[in-house]
Amino acid sequence: MTALLDALRGALGAEFVIENPADRERYEHGARYDKGQCLAVLRPADTAEVAACLRLAAESGVRIIPQGANTGLVGGSTPDGAGQDLVLSLERLKSFAFDIDNGAVRVGAGLLLSDLNARLEPEGMVFPIDLSADPSIGGMIATNTGGARFLRHGDVRANVLGLTAVLPDGRVVRLGGGVRKNNTGPDWKHLLIGTSGAFGVVTEAELRVSALPRETAVALLVPAAPEAVLPVLRAMERRFGPMLSAFEGMSSGAVEAALAHVPALRNPFSPDPIPDYAMLVEIARTMPALEGEVPLEDLLQSGLAALMEEEPDLLLDARFGPPERGWALRHALSEGVKAAxxxxxxxxxxxxxxxxxxxxxxxxxxxxxxxxxxxxxxxxxxxxxxxxxxxxxxxxxxxxxxxxxxxxxxxxxxxxxxxxxxxxxxxHAIGRRNQAYFDAYSDPRLKAWSAAILQTSGDTRIGAARFD
CATH class of the missing domain: 3.30.70.2740 (Alpha-Beta Plaits)
Structure with a gap:
C-alpha cells in the first residue's frame, strides 16, 4: 500500500491524500448510522485527477468508494470496517457554467444542490429536485434522486442532458451533452444514473434547469379515510393539471415527531388533534400573474371547496397558510423521526x-x-x-x-x-444496506448483463454496491 499512497500523493499533492484518522473521520461516518474505516481519503480537483486515482487503484486492486456530500442513507458512500478502501471525495469538483440559451447548466459533481440553486436564482432558474437534505450533484446522479416535486419535474434522470465520467480503469468518457434530441444510438449516460457509481464515477454533468416558480400555494388536507387519498390526488390532477407540483403524505406519527423535535414549528392542526394522515399539496406557476388574474391561493381554496362540495366523502378538512410554513413541517419530518x-x-x-x-x-x-x-x-x-x-x-x-x-x-x-x-x-439506490435485497430480488439475467458491462469498463470494483 505504501507504493500506491506514494503514487497518489504524486498525482494529487500530499495535502489531498488524507491518512490521519482524526481528519478521515467525517468521511468515514454517514448521515445516519453508517460508519467504517478507510485506508485514506482522496480529494482530487478535476476529472484528470479522478482518472489518475481510479487508474492507480485499479492497478493495485484496491476498491474506491466515491463520495459526494455523504448524505445517503443506505451505506453507499462510506467504507466498510476493514480499513482497506480508498474514499474518493468529489467535494472539490465545483465548476459551474450556465447556458441561458439552452436552459442548461454544466456543473462539477461536488457542487451542492443548495449552492447550485443559489447561483441559478439570479437567473430566475432552479434545478427542480426538492429534498430535505443538501446532497452533491454527483450523489444525486448516482442515486437518481426523486424528491418532493417529482410529480411535476420527474427525477434526476429526467433532468440530465449529459455526463462526464471516469470508468473503473481510469478511462474518461463523455456521454450525451447539451443536445436535447439525439437518437444516434443507445443513451449510455443512463448506465451511470442510479447505479451508485459502480459503472463509473461522474465528475461533471450538464443539467436541464427550470424557471423559478413566480407563485405557489399550499394546503394541508385531511382525508375522510385512507381509501380517499388516491381519489383526492386524481381529482386534483384533473382540476389543476400541470400546476400541481407536489402531493405529499404525512402520518400523525411523523408530524408529532417533527413538532417535538423542532419547537419553532407551528402545529397547523391546532387546536384540533393531529389527524391520522394528512397530505401537503402545492400548486405553482412560473408566469407572473396577469392583471385581474386570480391569485393561486384563491384558486386552490376555490378548487378544494368545489371538490368538497362535489365529493363530500373525500375530505374532512383543508387548511391554508404560507407555503414556507407547510414546507418547513414537511422537511422536518426526517430529522424528527430520527430523534424520536x-x-x-x-x-x-x-x-x-x-x-x-x-x-x-x-x-x-x-x-x-x-x-x-x-x-x-x-x-x-x-x-x-x-x-x-x-x-x-x-x-x-x-x-x-x-x-x-x-x-x-x-x-x-x-x-x-x-x-x-x-x-x-x-x-436511495443500492448500498450495503440494500445489497442483500438486490441479490434476492433482481433478475439473474440483469445481473449477467451488469457483469458484462463491468468487464468492458475495467472489471474493477468501485463503490459499495455490486450489480453482478
Missing part, C-alpha cells in the same frame, strides 16, 4: 394504487405482532414513494438485537416486493 427513537427506515416505491393498501396492511400486522413499534411514515404519494419509518424505544430489543432488526427488515421488504409489487429502493 431507534429508527428502522425503508425507502419504498409502489404503483400509486398500492401505496395506501401496503401501509395499512403493515400497520395492522405490526400492531398485532409488535405493538411497541411506532409507524412514522411519510412520502411522495403523488409518485408512489413511501418513506416507511419504524421508530422503537432506544431501550428496546430492536435497538440492540441486530438479528431481530434484520428479520423485521426482511419481512417488510418481502411484503412490499412480493405481495404489493413494490420496489425496495425508490430513491
Amino acid at each position: 427513537g431507534k429508527l428502522i427506515a425503508f425507502d419504498l416505491g409502489f404503483r400509486r394504487g398500492q401505496t395506501m393498501p401496503f401501509r395499512l396492511h403493515m400497520q395492522r400486522e405490526l400492531a398485532r405482532l409488535h405493538p411497541e413499534i411506532r409507524v412514522c411514515d411519510f412520502g411522495h404519494f403523488g409518485d408512489g414513494g413511501l418513506h416507511f419509518n419504524l421508530v422503537v424505544p432506544f431501550g428496546s430489543r430492536w435497538a440492540s438485537d441486530e438479528a431481530a432488526e434484520k428479520a423485521l427488515r426482511d419481512r417488510v421488504i418481502a411484503v412490499a416486493v412480493e405481495e404489493f409489487g413494490g420496489s425496495f429502493s425508490a430513491e
